[in-house]
Amino acid sequence: xxxxxxxxxxxxxxxxxxxxxxxxxxxxxxxxxxxxxxxxxxxxxxxxxxxxxxxxxxxxxxxxxxxxxxxxxxxxxxxxxxxxxxxxxxxxxxxxxxxxxxxxxxxxxxxxxxxxxxxxxxxxxxxxxx
Amino acid sequence: xxxxxxxxxxxxxxxxxxxxxxxxxxxxxxxxxxxxxxxxxxxxxxxxxxxxxxxxxxxxxxxxxxxxxxxxxxxxxxxxxxxxxxxxxxxxxxxxxxxxxxxxxxxxxxxxxxxxxxxxxxxxxxxxxxxxxxxxxxxxxxxxxxxxxxxxxxxxxxxxxxxxxxxxxxxxxxxxxxxxxxxxxxxxxxxxxxxxxxxxxxxxxxxxxxxxxxxxxxxxxxxxxxxxxxxxxxxxxxxx
Numbered sequence: 001x002x003x004x005x006x007x008x009x010x011x012x013x014x015x016x017x018x019x020x021x022x023x024x025x026x027x028x029x030x031x032x033x034x035x036x037x038x039x040x041x042x043x044x045x046x047x048x049x050x051x052x053x054x055x056x057x058x059x060x061x062x063x064x065x066x067x068x069x070x071x072x073x074x075x076x077x078x079x080x081x082x083x084x085x086x087x088x089x090x091x092x093x094x095x096x097x098x099x100x101x102x103x104x105x106x107x108x109x110x111x112x113x114x115x116x117x118x119x120x121x122x123x124x125x126x127x128x129x130x
Numbered sequence: 131x132x133x134x135x136x137x138x139x140x141x142x143x144x145x146x147x148x149x150x151x152x153x154x155x156x157x158x159x160x161x162x163x164x165x166x167x168x169x170x171x172x173x174x175x176x177x178x179x180x181x182x183x184x185x186x187x188x189x190x191x192x193x194x195x196x197x198x199x200x201x202x203x204x205x206x207x208x209x210x211x212x213x214x215x216x217x218x219x220x221x222x223x224x225x226x227x228x229x230x231x232x233x234x235x236x237x238x239x240x241x242x243x244x245x246x247x248x249x250x251x252x253x254x255x256x257x258x259x260x261x262x263x264x265x266x267x268x269x270x271x272x273x274x275x276x277x278x279x280x281x282x283x284x285x286x287x288x289x290x291x292x293x294x295x296x297x298x299x300x301x302x303x304x305x306x307x308x309x310x311x312x313x314x315x316x317x318x319x320x321x322x323x324x325x326x327x328x329x330x331x332x333x334x335x336x337x338x339x340x341x342x343x344x345x346x347x348x349x350x351x352x353x354x355x356x357x358x359x360x361x362x363x364x365x366x367x368x369x370x
Contacts, residue, residue: 009272009326010156011233012179016163023171033274054319054326056272057301083155084318109155113166 002124003027005046007037007063008081009055017050020113026120034058038066046076047127048120052108053082061092064100077123079104081111145315146333150194152318153330156268157187182228186264189225193257193334200254200341208341212247215293215361218256219282225256226263226282235267236279245284245291248361251342255293255359258335258346262357263295265324265331272326273299285351287360292349294358302355304348311336332357 004026008014014030021028029044031037034055041049049067053060060082067073080096085107089096096102104119160183168175200208223239230237263280270276277298284293306323313320314333321329335357336346345360 010160010268011271012160012183013156013163016160016167020163020167020170032272032276035274052326056269056326057274057323059322083152088318109159113163113170 001025001027002047002120003029003044004120005037005041005044005049006030007034007049007051007055007060008032009052017113017116020117021120024117024120034060034063034066037063041067041073045072048077048079048123050079050081053080053084061100064096064102068100074101077103077127079106079119079123081106081108081116083108146194146197146330146337149314149328149330149333150190152328153190154187156327157183179232182232186229189257189260190264190331190334193261193338194330196254196257197334197337197341200251200338203341208251210249210251210342213250213252213255214247215245215284215291216241218252218259219284219293222256222259222263223282225260226267226280229264230267230280233267233271234278235270237267238279238281240281240283242283243286245286246363248291249364250344250361254338254342255344255361258338258342258359259293259295261331261335261338262346263331265327265329265335266295266297266357268327268331269325270297270299273301281354281356283351283354283356284358285349287349289360290362292347292351292358292360294347294349294351294356296349296351296354296356296358298354300355302348302357307332307346307348307357335359 004021006014006017006028008017009032018028018030029040031040051060051063080102086105103123161180164176164180219239219241223237227237266280270278279297281296283296284291301323306321310321310329321332339346339359347358347360349356349358
């Protein structure tokens with residue numbers, strides 16, 4: 001079973017994503033803050049990580065830097081699911097896509113549950129094919 | 131006097147609207163995804179969550195409007211009266227309870243001692259405290275090592291009475307609020323140490339309190355950290 005680590009600060013939204021992902025057959029671990037997500041990743045060894053960039057105290061970018069600093073997690077696919085529109089991130093796009101090896105950047109308000117599930121499906125299928 | 135969002139250039143006032151608009155995305159997303167989840171699972175919609183989320187959002191909008199009106203000093207709205215702080219805190223707790231329950235935050239009302247009435251704009255004071263409360267309830271679970279307890283409380287200070295909301299998180303500091311006021315209108319997440327959102331509830335409360343000639347302040351009380359309204363004591367009212 002594919003294990004997903006979801007880093008989403010809003011508790012209600014996180015619960016909704018949790019239910020949708022579990023219903024789709026994924027094993028999901030939810031964290032609301034960056035440091036607890038690092039601890040959680042250490043325990044659950046996720047196959048995919050979904051990250052919001054706007055967190056309390058630490059940003060999602062800080063989380064990504066720390067996450068990618070561990071050798072074991074260099075190749076874990078990352079999806080950004082955020083309230084920050086991509087046009088505000090143009091200057092950092094190269095950083096995210098190349099240096100952080102982010103697979104997808106999804107603008108949360110425009111991303112339905114179906115679209116999210118479809119994106120995860122495509123990502124897992126591509127990983128299996130590779 | 132601290133810099134406030136209702137000071138200065140009109141563009142700065144517009145930032146309050148932008149902050150509220152940005153904040154609205156979260157409850158609207160929640161409602162949309164609740165409905166979509168019910169559709170995907172062919173189950174019943176979580177109606178209570180939708181009611182609570184929508185009600186909280188409507189109250190934020192009303193508070194925003196009140197803040198703008200008070201800043202404009204609309205005379206008929208700006209009527210101060212003797213207000214019981216305990217009663218305002220009680221009503222605030224009542225309003226916050228449903229949303230606190232949704233976020234798993236325990237809400238306690240603790241009023242030690244007797245506080246005489248203060249001269250204030252009752253509706254404004256309550257709207258400010260409710261706006262603060264929503265912001266904190268939403269933010270608490272998102273903090274590192276969260277303490278999911280919020281206390282509505284009042285205490286005396288050098289300038290009068292502080293009525294506010296307190297929690298055990300250490301991120302609620304004067305520096306965080308000062309930085310938020312400086313970044314307000316410039317950053318997407320001006321209160322990065324306190325909230326993952328635009329922090330509109332806190333800035334709306336700030337606007338309302340400024341409109342009431344009061345002040346939003348970071349306060350410490352019984353080893354807890356909080357945000358509250360400073361309410362000056364009126365010596366004549368202390369005899370009531």
